[in-house]
Amino acid sequence: MKFLKAVLFIVFVFAALAVHAQSSADLKRQRDELTRQLDQLNQEYDQTVNNKKATLKQLNLLKEKINLREEKINNINSEIRNLDNQIAESNSSVHNLQSQLSQLKKEYAAMVLFTYYNQSSYNKLMFIFAAKDFNQAYKRLKYLQQIGTYRERQAGYIQETQVELHVKINELDKNKKEKSTLLVDQLKEKESLGKEKETQVQVVADLSKHEGLLKQQQQDIQRKIAKTNKAINTAIRREIEEAKRKAEEEERARQREAAARAKAENKEAPVVKPRTAVKNLSNSEVLNATPEAARLSNDFLQNRGSLPWPVSTGSLKQGFGIYYDNEGIKNESYGWDIKTNQGASVRAVFNGEVTHISDVSGTYLVIIKHGEYFTAYSNLRSYNVKQGQKVTTKQVIGVVSTESSTGEAIVNFAIYKGLDPVNPKIWLVPN
Structure with a gap:
């Protein structure tokens, strides 16, 4: 014993x-x-x-x-x-x-x-x-x-x-x-x-000793961030409005078909304004209106936590949420600032369609739609995709820009569900 x-x-x-x-x-x-x-x-x-x-x-x-x-x-x-x-x-x-x-x-x-x-x-x-x-x-x-x-x-x-x-x-x-x-x-x-x-x-x-210059540089960066956020929000709203417009057109087409059938059968067709039927739909329902969009949304959701980073090598410089700058001023980040190597390629994190490309203060913003989800890649020196193009996971979409004031190569990456930004931490694979 x-x-x-x-x-x-x-x-x-x-x-x-x-x-x-x-x-x-x-x-x-x-x-x-x-x-x-x-x-x-x-x-x-x-x-x-x-x-x-x-x-x-x-x-x-x-x-x-x-x-x-x-x-x-x-x-x-x-x-x-x-x-x-x-x-x-x-x-x-x-x-x-x-x-x-x-x-x-x-x-x-x-x-x-x-x-x-x-x-x-x-x-x-x-x-x-x-x-x-x-x-x-x-x-x-x-x-x-x-x-x-x-x-x-x-x-x-x-x-x-x-x-x-x-x-x-x-x-x-x-x-x-x-x-x-x-x-x-x-x-x-x-x-x-x-x-x-x-x-x-x-x-x-x-x-x-160069406080004025530094403040100017920081203000320029903050203005650029604000312009980028506004551009992303505007582009997504435009996509939602376009999806609603298509839904209204499809509703009108259905009403015309119903009216034609009713006339052929000598019946009175019900009159329903298309906008009345569509306006009650949520943004999620509008963006997932087609089977292809719904399938892509589901695939994107199923890959939560395993999406690749938008750069092959990088480290997190600024995370998602509230933070305070050097002056103690409160700011909010709607995505991730990822520091990478100068001249690094930026890639799509999932299959989707390029819906927006624009110039923001001398660098480029690219937005890719994945059903009701959107991924935004900003601070690009150049891009090699076009609007409406289908892209695949890890496909190179551009090259990161280098900040002239800091000498750092930083890509700004964000994920949105409709108009709502979400934390990339729960979506990207741990680095």
Whole structure:
């Protein structure tokens, strides 16, 4: 019974450690990815430092570096906490294994001593031959065999426990060394973070000398965002109105057919104004009026969470929802700002039809219709599709533009259900 409890305990400990090992592996992958992103930002930042005049791009890169550095430090803290838990569990496991080993050795030693002191009294042959009958002799023989087997099994338990104890001690040493390495890495990251924050203060001071120019640049960006949002809203409204117009024409055609049938049958046809019938339809019903549109809407919905990003390589710069700019002014983002490589291709995230292309403050906006859903791609340097063209998933529709004031290549991506913007996070595959 004691052995069974010991085995169950060891199985439980190993299961717990397996969970921690998986978590540790995930944290390490995250730390490696953060390190890779930091290295890439360092290269970009080094290029801007060559310019003696501080730029908005330099400040933005510093902010990204600081955010990533803080995220990496948090990641390291999580790894350290994870290791602390593993070390505590390993210490507990070592203590329990040592107690079990000590108990097993005591029991084994007592059994050996008992056998030694009583070996003349329990001579195997005499013990067997002293039996009353053959059946009892056979049972005594099996009893002696079981004693021998039990001794061998106990010796095996002792050896197995010693091996487990050795493994746990090595694992404990490994975790302690890994924790020591992480603490050193954490200290380096904190030092780098401190230096970057000092540099940020200096860059902000330099930029403040050109405050008027910077405010003008930021205002230009905000005006461009507002114009883009307005253009998207106008284009979608136009699509809805066009869908309603087609629905009205189809209703009139049905009424004419009904009137013709009624006349042929000498009956009075009911008169219903087409607009009265259509105006009660929701935007969703209007946009899904045709079987093709309804099927495309359903396909788009079925792929929620697995749509590809509009660029093959990119990182999220500004998410969906309310945010505050450098001046503390409240803003709202209706989509995602995705930072990518200069000259990167922008691609459709799903099958659909190009319904709108326009120039917004020197860059292009492309809107693709997917039934009642729309995807908008703005801040394009160029486009290679045309209005009314059918496109497929991951088909290249244009090239991202590079912001002259920041030197960054950012594509603005948004998803709408009718006139309502929705968060791309729940639609795009995790990057």
